[in-house]
Amino acid sequence: MSGPIGDDYRVLQIHPTLRCNLKCPHCYSSSSPQEAGELSLDLLRQTLSEASAEGYNAVGVSGGEPLMFRSLNAVLDHARSLGMVTTVTTNGLLLDKKRVNELRDRVDLIAISLDGTEASHNRMRAHPRAFELMTNRLGAIREAHIKFGFIFTLTMHNLHELEEVASFAVEQGASSLQVHPLEEVGRAQSMLANSSPDDLELAYGFVECARLKEKHAGELKIQFDATDRDLVRESPCRVYADEITNFDELAQLPLSDLVSVLVLQENGLVVPLQYGFSRAYAIGDLTQGSFRDHAARWKRETYPSFRLLCRNVFDRMIEQDKLELPFTNWYSLIMQSSCLPLR
């Protein structure tokens, strides 16, 4: 059984707080400095232990700004004690030497958001010096020998900036560049409406990624987060859309065998695949019960409807295949479908 990201990593993505030092127009979680709440350390420790028992072997802490989450170090320590791979996704502005030293033996990868050239990045970050401040922090990460990469949000309008972003990433010593299509959820829904790349733009995006991959061969790993229609058509299991009849047997498997990406939101809700996924398919609310209990119930009661949702999205993708565009944003499709009324 494999999911969109394959078999190697089964990820629990944690958004412990929506508190952030920035207020980006494209933020999918509508984070901002005005947000205050955060998940408790006890809840997170227990959840990590139970998620590990269900086969999740990687944890990614995001937010909000994870460096503003007070229990970050303790959460990472606990994840490490469970043998999990740890990543932190940050805007980079708070990565001073003290924080970098704290993270040095706690994270496997720091992912830093980078949304284009300096002017574009500052505009997307709604901060006039975001690029400069972030850049000034990179030296400390390099000195600490922490592996780091950049995440570029691809919109309908910024593909031409990717080459400069890739060159910057190489100059700064980044190991990876992830090109991720803008998701029109959260604040982006109103602030950047109609700015997510369509399938045509994704096709060009792939070509440009391939070109840059060749240009920076051996220097930079470039990951393009789009779904290949041909591959999905050949392997529906990659989008959880293969035919299943033995749900009772599958309910005995670890949860990570059934869905390889989970998201723990700041409100305690654990959802499959992506922040903001419909509550109708949620694993459960951790303020109302343990991860272990929710997981057991989800496998028995909700998994069949989750699979039906995935199958419906797959069928729609194949139908749209008449357009002959090679890529689509499956995450966006399934997110939108998850929020439609249950049939």
Add this chain to the structure above:
Amino acid sequence: MSKEARGSEKLWDRIFEHDQPTHARLGEAVAAARENYKILRWWKYGQPAIDRVRTTIDVATADSGSLIQDILHSAGANKAAIILEAFPYGVPQLERVQVDVTFQRNVG
């Protein structure tokens, strides 16, 4: 839909900003590519003039970047619409990629 231009349009404007088109140049690029890569399909549209040429090339991922560079470089003499569509065969580690090249004269 926002009126701002697509990023891909801005990218292409930059790549083709100086050169004038000839469809022969793209034909040369594709011919050169054929020596190194397996051609799966070839179509021609718009007889008698070759207004549109489409070819599909199956290449290993490691080679796809240089192929695309070759095509863009050769097509740099063509102030025309070049459409490249690439289809990866593996996720997350791509093994092979199929590149579709479409060349259109007198477009845009």
